[in-house]
Amino acid sequence: MLCVRKAEISEIPAVMQFIAEHWKKDHILAVDRDFFEWMYVQGDELNFNLAVDDETGEIFGINGFILYNHEANPDMSGSMWKVLPNQSPALGLSLGEYSWERWQPRDVFSLGLNERAAKIEHLYGSETACLECWYRLGKNDGFKLAKIATIPETDFNAETGKFGCIFSMDEFKQAVSDVQLKKNTPYKNYSYIEHRFFNHPVYEYQFYRIMNREETCSGVFVCREAEHDGVRVCKIIDFYGEDAAVSYSGGLWDWLLQEKAYEFIDFYCYGIAHQYLKKAGFSLLSQEDGNIIPNYFEPFERENVKIRIVVAHWPSFHLYRGDGDQDRPSIPRR
Template identity: 30%
Template sequence: MINTDIIPELNNKDYIDKLTEKYDIGFCPIDKVEDLVLFIDKYWKKDHIFVLSRKLLDWQHLDKKNNRYNFVIATDKNTKEIHSILGFVTTSQYDDKINNTLAWACIWKVRDEISVKGLGVSLYHYLKCNLKPETLCVLGISKETVGIYQKWNFKTGEMNHYYILNDSLNDYKILKNYENIPKCFDSPANTDKTFKKCNKDEFKKLDYGSFTSKNIYKSKDYYINRFFEHPMYKYEAVAIYSEDIVIGVLFYRISEYNNAKALRIVDYIGKADTLIGCIDCFKEIILEYNAEYIDVINFGITNEVFNKAGFMNKADGDLIIPNYFEPFVLENIPLEYAFKTISKDSECIFFKADADQDRPSMLKE
């Protein structure tokens, strides 16, 4: 029998069953969105981007196919007020033809003054029973919640942060402690590999199946809608060629601070070893944009592969390289992950654009 229960650790909890006496727990209906936004503004973060931009909230969480917002909410039956929320993003949000369910949990909050045992946990119980995800992941979790996911037998850890610096510069406006560190990993270049920019129409024409690795949760339409159709960010794509054959595609965008640029790779399609030997290509694209560096945050591709692509691991030195630009924070802030899967076919490789980590946090003036 196929296992469809991703968090059996939540079964047979009397306190969860008793919560239905006081609360209506379910997916957020369309007509409850104003209450959801009010909760986010008042109890999660004042002037959160989802409060300021309904367009972005709808793009990321409005499930038109199921006529709901992809949040689980607990509503007090007496007051009709929301006491707890759990947001999630499925890869099918960007292609509703994707049948395998991977869910990225994001905003998880119980109102501070509400002390009801298991209220927050009950939202995960509802999610796993009604969405039935094969793979459940969280990115950017707090140190306080890591233990909860470990108790539920999730794998947890810290994402790796890799970089290549612009070797034509001596001073950097975005970085700190950059003196006396290697600007890239000394690795041989593969001169047969080249980068070529790729717009939406060109991407559509690519033979997607010829270079994709085993990925049951994403599709060509996923990448089109996630990156080329983003309502606020402008993403770029480069196809990796070996002679005349496309063997991979990288998605990236530009972040700016203090009149300086960083190129941030946020997703990748292709086999891991395709990146090996691309060091000269990465250096060329850095110079093309006059960027200070290019970086990538990843779990699932080995350190060896990134080294052979020319990338240094931030953890190997004292370099301070920011992850947050909205607002800008010049600190090394670990990006913690948790994931669990019950699928034998799942390939657990994560990038920054998975979950809700690569979304605007501020409206541009």
């Protein structure tokens, strides 16, 4: 008989083996235990639920989660949801329902859904959408990574703000208060931010603070460089602070495009008002313009990517590329 229950830390090898056999043999979460534990172990808890044959111990389904905070009813994101064919057609739904029983979250946010997972979410009555891809182009004679058929017109805000780099968690806390973090949904606390970005075992992130001239409105962008064939780009991974601060960031992106010689800067996001992004000089990627802004670099693929999300019904609902497991290494460490 199949039962749904939480996974134990002692079952990490079995979960990794499941990923290797039913997801991808050389998936980083199938071969790198240290990275697996960094991503899913909190204290003595493994943030995975399993569907298991209670007689044979065989795993028929897995569902991982990433907790954004440690409130009584935390915000969290789903990750690594996979169910094998079995005699219980509702097993995927049972895995999802168990997560609500186990953590009693305020809400669960899902990113990177395939078409089947999106259909399951619709059975729950959820709506799905896609992260928007906003981008800025460098001043290049020719584009080697992106495919640009149409140079977009931009609505640049001449009133750019002040910007600077952040190098520590203490500096981050000075830039964005916990009160400000709690204004957004999902609420990502300092512990999550420090672990996710400052203590990442593989990626190195850059942090840029932006303020208006009066220093009454501020925010912090989390960015990461990606490279292919010697050409570098800047990926905006997350944003914290007041949405209006985005409109003052045009000078920062101008500086980075020139100083770092990035071919482009892109920003996958959902929830920030378009007017703020346009004032920062960003353009919204669309099918009509014929442009391609590559998202995948491990390995590199010159194609546009749809990142499907479940739409949450909160006034300040925001999701970014860095949420869930979207900004995760694909190539195992050597």
